[in-house]
Every structure is written in C-alpha cells, then in structure tokens.
Amino acid sequence: MAFIWQGTFFSNLTAIAAPATPLIASSNVSDRISETTSETAKKSKNFIRDAADKVEETARNNASRVEDASDHNGSWAERKAKRDAARIETRAEEDAARTQKAVDNNLNAVERTIDNIKDAFTK
Numbered sequence: 132m133a134f135i136w137q138g139t140f141f142s143n144l145t146a147i148a149a150p151a152t153p154l155i156a157s158s159n160v161s162d163r164i165s166e167t168t169s170e171t172a173k174k175s176k177n178f179i180r181d182a183a184d185k186v187e188e189t190a191r192n193n194a195s196r197v198e199d200a201s202d203h204n205g206s207w208a209e210r211k212a213k214r215d216a217a218r219i220e221t222r223a224e225e226d227a228a229r230t231q232k233a234v235d236n237n238l239n240a241v242e243r244t245i246d247n248i249k250d251a252f253t254k
C-alpha cells in the first residue's frame with residue numbers, strides 16, 4: 132500500500148527535480164497582493180474618514196438642537212452643547228488621524244513581509 136501511494140506522487144521525478152519559481156515568489160502574485168492591500172487600505176481610510184465626518188455632523192446637529200430648544204438665548208446649556216460639539220469634533224479628527232496612521236503602519240508591515248518572502252524565495 133505504501134509503495135502504491137508513494138508511486139502516485141513520485142511517478143514524474145523530472146517534474147519534482149525541475150527548477151521552478153515558487154508561486155508566492157512570483158512578482159506577479161506579489162504585485163497583486165500589494166495592489167489588494169493598497170486598495171483595502173484606501174477603503175479603510177475612506178471608511179474612517181466617513182465615520183469621523185458622521186460623528187462631527189452628529190455633534191453639530193445635537194448642539195444645534197440644544198440651541199433651538201433654548202430659543203437662542205445663550206443659556207449655559209447652549210454654551211455647554213457648543214463646547215461639547217467642538218471637543219467631539221476635535222477628538223473625532225484626532226482619532227481618525229491616529230487610526231489612519233495605524234492603517235498605514237499595517238500596510239507598510241504587510242508590504243515589508245511580502246518583500247521579505249519574495250527576497251527569501253529569489254535567493
């Protein structure tokens with residue numbers, strides 16, 4: 132049984148001994164992986180930007196509602212709502228920038244790993 136099993140895998144020894152470019156080391160494959168990771172990073176960054184914009188818009192809308200409810204009289208609630216909205220907008224921008232930087236760092240790590248694997252197979 133073992134001879135039959137091995138025989139099916141080793142029936143073409145020239146194909147096994149023939150030098151071939153490993154699939155993962157192929158520049159075409161690595162280029163496609165790089166393109167895919169770049170596209171994913173771009174989509175992720177757009178999603179992050181959209182989320183930050185929605186948070187900012189919601190903060191402005193809530194402050195506007197408080198202002199409308201207080202009849203634009205400059206009450207403490209209205210002032211606090213405006214301060215809170217400004218703080219939320221600032222933090223949303225900071226968080227979006229930090230998250231986008233993390234996406235860039237991850238993309239760079241993936242690309243370095245692809246390059247390292249490609250170099251390892253080409254040597």
